Amino acid sequence: MGSAHKLKVYKPKTRNLSLIFTAVALILLQAACTKTVTVTGTLPTPLVERVPANVGVYYSDEFKSFEHKETMPESGTYEIDFGSQNLKFFRNLVNALFTDVTEVNARELPVEQQGTFDAVLVPKIVKYGFLVPAISTLTFYEASIEYQITLVDNEGNDLGNWKIVGYGKAEGELFGAGKAVGEATMLAIRDGGARIATEVTPRIATLLSNKEMSNRELSGSDGSESPESEAENTGEMDR
Amino acid sequence: MNRKLIVLLSLVLSGCVSSRIEQSREAVTGIETDEAIVILGKASYNDRETEASFTDCIVDELSSGSSAIKLIPQDEFKDDLYPWFEPRTAPTSAEDLGKLFAEPGVRDRIDEAKVKYLAWIEGDTVTTDKGGSMSCTLSTFGGGCFGMSYWEQDASYEASIWDLDKLTTAGQISAGASGTSYIAGVVIPIPIIARPGNAACKGLANQLREFIVGDS
Numbered sequence: 001m002g003s004a005h006k007l008k009v010y011k012p013k014t015r016n017l018s019l020i021f022t023a024v025a026l027i028l029l030q031a032a033c034t035k036t037v038t039v040t041g042t043l044p045t046p047l048v049e050r051v052p053a054n055v056g057v058y059y060s061d062e063f064k065s066f067e068h069k070e071t072m073p074e075s076g077t078y079e080i081d082f083g084s085q086n087l088k089f090f091r092n093l094v095n096a097l098f099t100d101v102t103e104v105n106a107r108e109l110p111v112e113q114q115g116t117f118d119a120v121l122v123p124k125i126v127k128y129g130f131l132v133p134a135i136s137t138l139t140f141y142e143a144s145i146e147y148q149i150t151l152v153d154n155e156g157n158d159l160g161n162w163k164i165v166g167y168g169k170a171e172g173e174l175f176g177a178g179k180a181v182g183e184a185t186m187l188a189i190r191d192g193g194a195r196i197a198t199e200v201t202p203r204i205a206t207l208l209s210n211k212e213m214s215n216r217e218l219s220g221s222d223g224s225e226s227p228e229s230e231a232e233n234t235g236e237m238d239r
Numbered sequence: 240m241n242r243k244l245i246v247l248l249s250l251v252l253s254g255c256v257s258s259r260i261e262q263s264r265e266a267v268t269g270i271e272t273d274e275a276i277v278i279l280g281k282a283s284y285n286d287r288e289t290e291a292s293f294t295d296c297i298v299d300e301l302s303s304g305s306s307a308i309k310l311i312p313q314d315e316f317k318d319d320l321y322p323w324f325e326p327r328t329a330p331t332s333a334e335d336l337g338k339l340f341a342e343p344g345v346r347d348r349i350d351e352a353k354v355k356y357l358a359w360i361e362g363d364t365v366t367t368d369k370g371g372s373m374s375c376t377l378s379t380f381g382g383g384c385f386g387m388s389y390w391e392q393d394a395s396y397e398a399s400i401w402d403l404d405k406l407t408t409a410g411q412i413s414a415g416a417s418g419t420s421y422i423a424g425v426v427i428p429i430p431i432i433a434r435p436g437n438a439a440c441k442g443l444a445n446q447l448r449e450f451i452v453g454d455s
Contacts, residue, residue, distance in 0.1 A: 047320055047342070171290065171291060191325060194322030194327055
């Protein structure tokens, strides 16, 4: 043990062993460690006809900074912060859907702002979820976001609300779980946006148009819709 | 010498792939040098989807060489026409194009980019059979692999070509390839890899190029 010759023989093997143990430890750590997911992607402007309406839009603090943290025994902990990207996407989306858009600070408008808008739009993230191949047994990562879009009048009364689910999936790469979850989440945001642009917005346009017509007809009355018509404007649009 | 060895090794270590191409034409085609095509991978919500690497391979094949075709990148096209080419909203047949083109701005945006054809790529590569066994050991005294394993893959893809001027289907091309890969463990593992996906990509891309420029 003390001879220099023996040391020369055993040192490389000890180094090899430690390399193997390090590699194994790194693989195990990869599964156990926290993956911070960054959601990035382009912010396309929808190619749709703008609804001629002056709308306010209220983004709650929860919506602006939405975060999701989940621990899975099979693949570690995921921290997904997509509030910022989601907010940028929605600002771009809503500005392209209506002719006049103003961000407001509260769902219930202050007295000086009441009567300013045709309606106020309140988007909300109800639920977010994702699946990894270790659980779904499929070859890709999936994400879904349930949004609720509520339309309120200047006094904060519900005019209608719609629930939609945006879905996205992305191919996974070895050691690229975080990136794949981020891509799937971005695709879910896009899908949600597409549904808002093509399914929800035409309904909002009809509702605002009907409201304007009934306001004209019932000039002198408060102009609020009947509970029946409000129920018609409430819908869930699943996958 | 080294280059020859690498070429020889690649030939020896590549598995055999058999491939087939079929084409059905429904309209006369042709493309000018300033006109472009778009290659789109068919997205779906089921558990099978055209791999992004396959559409990337088609794009690489078509945009290279002396008879390269002008291509608009898939992501750019989808962004420019958002939300009309998302998995949920994309037209499912050429007959739906008329309805899509009635949407404000869509026709103008496509004309502006001079997109003449749209090719939807659908299909995937699946492992149809596998077997054999190989075990590898690693110890402080050394290591090695012994045995043999194999897997058979089948690649099946189809391109539907839509004419965006006439709003009709110009034709379909289908490409299939299958091959068996082996790994023989003789102390060191020796892989003999068949790449049916790559063969299907090259076959489909060459046929697609001929289909589009052939009559012009």
